[in-house]
Amino acid sequence: MTPHTLVLNAGSSSLKYQLVQPDSGETVAGGIVERIGGSLDSYADALATVRADLPAADITAVGHRVVHGGDRFREPTVITADVLATIRELIPLAPLHNPANAAIIAAALAVLPDVPQVAVFDTAFFATLPEVATTYAIDRDVAGRHGVRRYGFHGISHEYVSHEAATLLGRPYGELNQIVLHLGNGASASAIEAGRPIDTSMGLTPLEGLVMGTRGGDIDPGALIHLMRHAGYDADGIDDLLSRHSGMYGLTGQVDLRDVHAVAAGAGPDADRAQLALALYARRLTKYIGSYAAILGRVDVITFTAGVGENDDDIRERACARLRVFGVILDAQRNRARTAGARLISSDDSSTAVAVIPTNEELAIARQAARLLS
Numbered sequence: 001m002t003p004h005t006l007v008l009n010a011g012s013s014s015l016k017y018q019l020v021q022p023d024s025g026e027t028v029a030g031g032i033v034e035r036i037g038g039s040l041d042s043y044a045d046a047l048a049t050v051r052a053d054l055p056a057a058d059i060t061a062v063g064h065r066v067v068h069g070g071d072r073f074r075e076p077t078v079i080t081a082d083v084l085a086t087i088r089e090l091i092p093l094a095p096l097h098n099p100a101n102a103a104i105i106a107a108a109l110a111v112l113p114d115v116p117q118v119a120v121f122d123t124a125f126f127a128t129l130p131e132v133a134t135t136y137a138i139d140r141d142v143a144g145r146h147g148v149r150r151y152g153f154h155g156i157s158h159e160y161v162s163h164e165a166a167t168l169l170g171r172p173y174g175e176l177n178q179i180v181l182h183l184g185n186g187a188s189a190s191a192i193e194a195g196r197p198i199d200t201s202m203g204l205t206p207l208e209g210l211v212m213g214t215r216g217g218d219i220d221p222g223a224l225i226h227l228m229r230h231a232g233y234d235a236d237g238i239d240d241l242l243s244r245h246s247g248m249y250g251l252t253g254q255v256d257l258r259d260v261h262a263v264a265a266g267a268g269p270d271a272d273r274a275q276l277a278l279a280l281y282a283r284r285l286t287k288y289i290g291s292y293a294a295i296l297g298r299v300d301v302i303t304f305t306a307g308v309g310e311n312d313d314d315i316r317e318r319a320c321a322r323l324r325v326f327g328v329i330l331d332a333q334r335n336r337a338r339t340a341g342a343r344l345i346s347s348d349d350s351s352t353a354v355a356v357i358p359t360n361e362e363l364a365i366a367r368q369a370a371r372l373l374s
Contacts, residue, residue, distance in 0.1 A: 003060040005366035010104035013037055015046040019054055020366035029054050044107040062108050062117040063369035066101045068094035069121030076368045079117040118369035125155030126197050133199045152200035154182045158190045160364040161305045164357045168342045177296045183309035185213035191292035201288055207242050211281045213255040216246035251277040257308050282318030293326045301353040310358055327351030
């Protein structure tokens with residue numbers, strides 16, 4: 001039988017899965033199991049549901065997406081009891097993600113004990129960031145004792161898409177300077193110089209950087225101190241505010257940008273708030289693109305990916321509108337076209353290429369797992 005890799009991506013109450021043939025890239029089966037902790041008691045129950053849905057296949061590996069590897073894991077790693085214990089130790093750095101990642105790993109080890117399992121870390125691609133990009137300007141002893149540094153996230157997507165961009169352009173990966181914009185419910189930007197990441201927008205946690213669905217990105221930390229002193233917020237309250245009640249949801253009451261666009265097209269106070277939110281979303285993108293262009297010195301390609309990046313031509317147009325100083329000129333017709341697959345949306349006279357490339361984190365995880373085990 002053809003070898004397949006089962007890719008598992010656990011969220012706080014859901015489990016995404018795909019059965020992938022790594023060499024061909026074919027997805028044999030896939031889906032999402034939701035309401036874990038509700039109608040399903042545990043991740044073990046969710047995994048049982050997944051196994052019942054899978055066709056007969058030779059599962060030779062299981063690949064797990066793990067959000068935070070801290071400074072312990074810098075590459076895909078075969079899962080052992082010690083590795084799982086360390087993933088649990090890192091829960092304070094990713095309290096919304098690593099508990100679910102650890103839970104599905106434990107369930108999979110119990111159900112498929114003879115199948116090798118690999119953890120692929122969202123932080124690993126950024127493990128080689130230069131120290132100047134990972135260091136916060138706070139007391140270095142405090143930072144060192146508590147692991148306070150910038151790690152970066154969405155690395156699986158940034159790595160996959162940046163390689164696809166090189167393929168699209170027909171140029172060697174190692175000669176390109178790239179900016180990748182992963183824009184989904186979570187959103188992040190990266191600067192990649194000659195094949196190596198040198199900066200990224202997310203930091204110690206996935207809260208820093210761009211405006212997102214329920215996360216607001218960059219904020220003056222003094223604003224949080226003000227809320228704790230004068231509005232009765234404690235640490236858990238601030239965490240909840242920043243993680244679940246900020247971003248587009250905090251500004252408009254809507255999480256999905258399609259809904260925000262729909263509200264913005266109307267009239268009245270709700271429309272005004274939605275229009276402001278879209279302007280803020282795009283402005284933050286422009287600021288990060290501009291700063292990364294300055295750090296890189298030369299940008300060969302800017303790539304939009306993930307749900308918003310791949311499908312929202314208005315956001316792409318807004319984000320690039322003021323980037324002519326960096327040689328960015330969009331082709332309006334190409335940008336508005338609804339076509340599948342990787343494509344260029346910049347004009348022929350744009351000195352910086354602009355691309356839309358679908359991400360495929362599951363295939364990336366399957367291939368990294370297969371490559372490690374081979």
